Amino acid sequence: MTGNMKRRVLMALVLAGLWTAAASAQSAKTTLDAAAAALGATSLNSIQYSGWGSDYIFGQAYDGNSPWPRFYVPGFTTTIDYTTPAWRDDRRRTQVQHPPLGGGFQPLVGEQRQVWVLSGTYAWDMVGQNAVPPAVERDMRSAVDGRMAQIWLTPHGFIKAALAANAAARAETVRGAKKTAISFTTPSKVKLEGLLNDQNLVERIETWVDNPVLGDMMIEAVFSDYKDFGGVKFPTRILQREGGYPVLDLTITEVKPNAAAAIEVPANIRQARPPAPAVLEPEKLSDGVWIVPGGAKSIAVEFRDHIVVVDAPETEARSIAVIDALKKTIPGKPIRYVVNTHTHFDHAGGLRTYAAEGASIITQRDNVPYYEQVWANPRTINPDRLAKSGRKPVFEGLVGSRTLSDGSRALVVYHYAGNMHNAGMLMVFLPKERILIEADSFNPSNNPNEPPPAISNLAHFYDAVERLRLDVEQIVPTHGRLVTLDEARKAIATYQDTQEWTK
Ligand SMILES: [Zn+2]
Numbered sequence: 001m002t003g004n005m006k007r008r009v010l011m012a013l014v015l016a017g018l019w020t021a022a023a024s025a026q027s028a029k030t031t032l033d034a035a036a037a038a039l040g041a042t043s044l045n046s047i048q049y050s051g052w053g054s055d056y057i058f059g060q061a062y063d064g065n066s067p068w069p070r071f072y073v074p075g076f077t078t079t080i081d082y083t084t085p086a087w088r089d090d091r092r093r094t095q096v097q098h099p100p101l102g103g104g105f106q107p108l109v110g111e112q113r114q115v116w117v118l119s120g121t122y123a124w125d126m127v128g129q130n131a132v133p134p135a136v137e138r139d140m141r142s143a144v145d146g147r148m149a150q151i152w153l154t155p156h157g158f159i160k161a162a163l164a165a166n167a168a169a170r171a172e173t174v175r176g177a178k179k180t181a182i183s184f185t186t187p188s189k190v191k192l193e194g195l196l197n198d199q200n201l202v203e204r205i206e207t208w209v210d211n212p213v214l215g216d217m218m219i220e221a222v223f224s225d226y227k228d229f230g231g232v233k234f235p236t237r238i239l240q241r242e243g244g245y246p247v248l249d250l251t252i253t254e255v256k257p258n259a260a261a262a263i264e265v266p267a268n269i270r271q272a273r274p275p276a277p278a279v280l281e282p283e284k285l286s287d288g289v290w291i292v293p294g295g296a297k298s299i300a301v302e303f304r305d306h307i308v309v310v311d312a313p314e315t316e317a318r319s320i321a322v323i324d325a326l327k328k329t330i331p332g333k334p335i336r337y338v339v340n341t342h343t344h345f346d347h348a349g350g351l352r353t354y355a356a357e358g359a360s361i362i363t364q365r366d367n368v369p370y371y372e373q374v375w376a377n378p379r380t381i382n383p384d385r386l387a388k389s390g391r392k393p394v395f396e397g398l399v400g401s402r403t404l405s406d407g408s409r410a411l412v413v414y415h416y417a418g419n420m421h422n423a424g425m426l427m428v429f430l431p432k433e434r435i436l437i438e439a440d441s442f443n444p445s446n447n448p449n450e451p452p453p454a455i456s457n458l459a460h461f462y463d464a465v466e467r468l469r470l471d472v473e474q475i476v477p478t479h480g481r482l483v484t485l486d487e488a489r490k491a492i493a494t495y496q497d498t499q500e501w502t503k
Helices: 003-039 140-152 155-164 267-271 316-329 351-357 367-374 385-389 455-467 485-494
Strands: 046-056 070-081 086-095 111-119 122-127 130-132 168-174 177-185 191-196 202-211 215-229 232-242 245-257 283-286 289-292 298-302 307-310 335-339 360-364 395-398 401-405 410-415 426-430 435-438 474-477
Touching: 003 155, 003 168, 003 177, 003 232, 046 232, 070 245, 086 140, 111 140, 122 140, 122 267, 140 155, 140 202, 155 177, 155 191, 155 202, 155 232, 215 245, 289 316, 298 316, 307 316, 316 351, 335 351, 351 360, 351 385, 360 367, 360 426, 367 395, 395 401, 426 455, 455 485, 474 485
Parallel strands: 307 335, 335 360, 360 395, 435 474
Antiparallel strands: 046 070, 046 245, 070 086, 086 111, 111 122, 122 130, 168 177, 177 191, 191 202, 202 215, 215 232, 232 245, 283 289, 289 298, 298 307, 401 410, 410 426, 426 435
16 A cells, blocks of 8 residues: 555545444434433423432431432422523431331431532532531532532433533443433543433433542432423332442422422522631640640540541541541550441541551441442542552451550550440540540530430430440530430430331
8 A cells, every 4th residue: 555545545444433422412403402402401491399208318327238328208309400501409317217226316316307409619518597508518619510510310300411512422232222321521530421221211310429438439419200390200119229229219299390390599608718728726625635726626636656546527527637637646556446436437437548648447347348348449539648549448347446555655455345326336535534535326415405416325325325334424425415324314214215107
């Protein structure tokens, strides 16, 4: 072949490639237009849908082999404004199992109402008539991202975003049925994939987010039993999973296309300035015992040549701030151990940062295979220090109890089995100081005249303390103010969980 011919063949191939790409872009646009028409999405600017079902509290499982704890949702209403975009999710929640199968937020007494809102670049929660910053998510940005994803995880929101992003489409055969796979990345770099059935209705949507415990985590939404609501097709069943387990299982009974959906950003939310990155100041509780304050605390105990930290809440960012603060407060000593009170993500999300520092993780033995499994997940979305270090984490599985001592002081870790909150609950006792550190068994209310949640869990914890004959003066809860054992005893004598269960 002459050089000329080679060039011509090459050119033809290039043109053919371009032509194929253009044709597939054209067919993707045709497919998405057909999907928008099938769903009635073309002139749909807002929607409101309501019904009932179940929801599940992500990251709060009873143990590493259990799904997220389930609650009954007697009613919910979701409102979406696709243009702003804005979203409002208003749901009621009650205890479901009898007896409760265990996990965070159980037993739930009475009915809990949760109202979460997004409008543009603001997110907030409603508590009664008051708009407050998002409580569960770590910051405004993650709240906005998470709630925005909820719009994309609806059929109409997905198709609208796919059209805006010039999504790609490809034919697929799933168990003999013809499907179309749609994939795209949003301007905010979120990857989405959806599957259309042969009537161009969205059957499934998947997206991936970073989670401090689970790494790259899939969120999937599955839609079925589409019905026509005034020219708009909407699924009457929605199932959503996060990290492999259900988080939502909804039956939709009512859909209002183009419902009034404008959501004003309240002045206090609009004016709220993000808090300056907090410089953490550890508070001295006793000689060599420091509380690092926060929504969930870490407690540091100084030994002769090292530090032991109890709990690594929330995120790597939080752990980095805690570790930096401790290096200043207790200079020159490495953190040799971190005690993980239990696997709930608000207590375990920052553990990996300590592993990257070379600390061993003390956790109840049955948690070790769980952590080893989920920590091996890919971490491509937001690689953390441990992922970058290539270091192998060191776990020391605890059975019963374990004493850490260097002659100067002792720290005893106890497993108290059988607590409904979590199977692997650890508490930490400092015998000389008579300080007991616990998580989630006693989350005291700010107002001492209000009952703490989950009295049955508190009673179980109290019984364990009595059985072990621990001479406790001060309880340090990882959430909430410092309390005494006497206050726990009084709360148990005064209050009880009302036994109200729904199917
Ligand atoms: Zn917990």
